[in-house]
Amino acid sequence: MTQGDFPRPERPLSDGVVALRAWREEDVPAVVRICQDPEIARFTRVPSPYTEEDARGFMERHEEEELGFAIVDADDHDEVIGSIGLRDDGEGRGELGYLVAAQARGRGVASRAVRLLAEWAVTEAGRARVQLYTRVDNPASQRAAEKAGLRREGVLRAYMLLKGERHDAVIFGMTSEDLA
Amino acid sequence: MSTSRATWPRPSPLSSGGPVRLRRWREDDLTALVEALNEAEIARWMVFPSPFTEADGREFLARQIAASGSFAVTGENDTLLGAVWVRDIGEGRGQIGYWTAARARGRGAASEALRQLVDRAIELGYARLQLLVEPANAASARVAENAGFRREGVMRGWMELRGSRPDLIMYGLLPGDVSE
Numbered sequence: 001m002t003q004g005d006f007p008r009p010e011r012p013l014s015d016g017v018v019a020l021r022a023w024r025e026e027d028v029p030a031v032v033r034i035c036q037d038p039e040i041a042r043f044t045r046v047p048s049p050y051t052e053e054d055a056r057g058f059m060e061r062h063e064e065e066e067l068g069f070a071i072v073d074a075d076d077h078d079e080v081i082g083s084i085g086l087r088d089d090g091e092g093r094g095e096l097g098y099l100v101a102a103q104a105r106g107r108g109v110a111s112r113a114v115r116l117l118a119e120w121a122v123t124e125a126g127r128a129r130v131q132l133y134t135r136v137d138n139p140a141s142q143r144a145a146e147k148a149g150l151r152r153e154g155v156l157r158a159y160m161l162l163k164g165e166r167h168d169a170v171i172f173g174m175t176s177e178d179l180a
Numbered sequence: 181m182s183t184s185r186a187t188w189p190r191p192s193p194l195s196s197g198g199p200v201r202l203r204r205w206r207e208d209d210l211t212a213l214v215e216a217l218n219e220a221e222i223a224r225w226m227v228f229p230s231p232f233t234e235a236d237g238r239e240f241l242a243r244q245i246a247a248s249g250s251f252a253v254t255g256e257n258d259t260l261l262g263a264v265w266v267r268d269i270g271e272g273r274g275q276i277g278y279w280t281a282a283r284a285r286g287r288g289a290a291s292e293a294l295r296q297l298v299d300r301a302i303e304l305g306y307a308r309l310q311l312l313v314e315p316a317n318a319a320s321a322r323v324a325e326n327a328g329f330r331r332e333g334v335m336r337g338w339m340e341l342r343g344s345r346p347d348l349i350m351y352g353l354l355p356g357d358v359s360e
Contacts, residue, residue, distance in 0.1 A: 091338070091339040091340065092339065092340060092345070093338070093339075128337050128340075128345055129336070129337045129338065129345070131335075151336070153333045153334055153335055153336060153350075154332045154333010154334065154335070154350055155332060155333065156308075156310070156332050156333070156350060156352055157308065157330075157332065157352050157354055158307055158308045158352075158354050159273070159308060159352075160271075161271040161272060161307075166272070166307055166308070171333065171335070171350075173335065173336050173337070175336050175337040175345075176337075177336075177337070
């Protein structure tokens with residue numbers, strides 16, 4: 001069974017500090033709580049206000065349309081501190097999207113999660129390239145992408161459509177050459 | 181306002197003297213199409229079968245006739261000069277491509293055809309048009325720039341082309357780039 005054309009990883013994805021695990025039914029309240037954050041509403045597709053139904057739909061899409069994970073502490077897999085998903089963009093490309101709970105920001109959670117999943121996609125899932133887009137006015141997310149080892153490749157004007165408004169997007173990419 | 185519509189350089193007159201037009205593809209384009217796509221520069225940059233047979237041509241025409249955003253570029257006496265197309269890639273974005281027959285190169289026909297395609301695409305409501313050019317294909321980059329596209333970055337290893345994954349320059353155009 002594949003998820004968004006990606007197999008489930010055959011090993012746990014963890015760097016000893018954060019880990020990526022499959023969503024659990026009992027994560028719904030945590031997802032609802034995390035997604036009330038106006039910063040998340042501002043920079044992502046996450047609807048606002050955010051309901052339990054939104055959370056269930058999100059977790060379902062993370063199972064069916066992409067390879068999605070809860071981000072957790074490596075030594076406490078119960079508390080959700082973020083989410084990350086990898087979807088197939090065709091032509092050998094994978095595309096990452098992520099968010100981190102407000103209380104877990106500022107300690108490298110996003111960059112660690114991005115690194116784990118990007119490296120897995122390139123070295124173990126056979127993708128030639130992994131990329132992600134951030135709003136041009138979201139420097140925190142851009143720092144996370146760079147710290148994860150992706151390279152800034154350009155600013156695509158009016159690329160993103162978020163809640164009916166277009167935004168310039170910075171695109172970051174990682175190829176197999178970056179990991180050689 | 182160097183990018184305003186009024187200051188766009190007009191193409192020098194074609195030696196055939198005729199206007200450049202976009203029209204729908206027709207089954208009787210087959211002979212001219214097969215001739216155009218067997219030419220060396222096309223084989224160098226595009227991904228058409230080489231040699232390009234009549235059977236390839238019929239398949240190509242069937243697809244283009246069915247596609248809504250695909251046009252033959254013609255000159256005087258309805259001579260085939262090339263092709264331009266726009267493909268809906270979602271969220272108001274259109275992906276553009278083009279090729280130019282050997283006989284029509286260097287006379288501004290491709291730039292003029294691309295400008296006409298851009299006008300139609302903007303009328304149709306696209307909020308962003310983009311195209312990808314190989315860095316070594318200077319002629320294609322000039323066509324894009326002449327039509328008002330702006331260079332936005334280099335996408336590394338974006339897709340497989342003729343057995344490798346070259347870096348590709350992303351060009352973008354927004355409706356505001358070409359209006360007064």
